Amino acid sequence: MSLIYFSPILIIIIFLLVWYFYDNKSQKKQIVKLSKLDTLAIVDQQKTIKEDSSEVQEKDLFFKLIQAGLTKKEYNEGKLVFSLIGLIIGIAAPILFNINIGMIGILVGVLLVIFGGPLYLYIAKSERIEKINNDLGVFLDLINVILESGGGLKNAFFTVSTRANGILDEELLKEIAILEYEMTNYSTKKAYENLKKRVDSEDVAKIVDFLILSEEAGIGVKNIFSTQSDEMRQEKFYKIKGKVNTLNMYLMVIIFIFVLPSLGAFIIFPMMAGKLEFGM
16 A cells, blocks of 8 residues: 555656756756856856847746856756655645645645745845845945055955955855956946846845946945945844844743743642732
């Protein structure tokens, strides 16, 4: 009986493994080279997306991989993991639980198999954006220090990208290096717009908009960067304060639900037994 239940699982797992290795082999030349390679690979990949990609779906996938900081191989591996999890949930739930929970498990499993790839992209992209946003304030401070010492904006980007290892996150350093390279080889506005598209972050978009405005109006960016850096620090402070307030609220709820009833029981039960009396 158990063989009848688990033979479909074995067949599906074998099918997924064969599909994965076949897809990995056929798509080997189309791997999006990102964080584990140099920044020039990302620039070349952007050109490939714009010039060589004939299918809209393929073009959209490659650009999403750039935004998520993933290679095609990593994307396929993540999609395979979500598919396996979905299969395990979808097949195990009807066997281990009643029919209602089993149907929910099947539905969850099917959704994970179908939407595992987009879900993995969304998670990876969100993590990458969070890493970049966390260090943006420090990045702006470093740029301001170089600008105040007499350096130019492009030189400031180059200096930070090469000397800020260990201070800024690798994802942000990579984007700064790409920006500096594109500012050398393309128009400055185009380099800014590419950065905005690659990261897809509201904070980065705000900085890019100010950079484009300063480029068009011919104004300096030191005061703008200082203001934005202060705003980011204040925003981070308020987020931490909000988390602390939420934690305090949870602690109060725990006290009211668990601690106070325990103290009440410690006093009331002896009184009910006649072993504890109050009075003159």
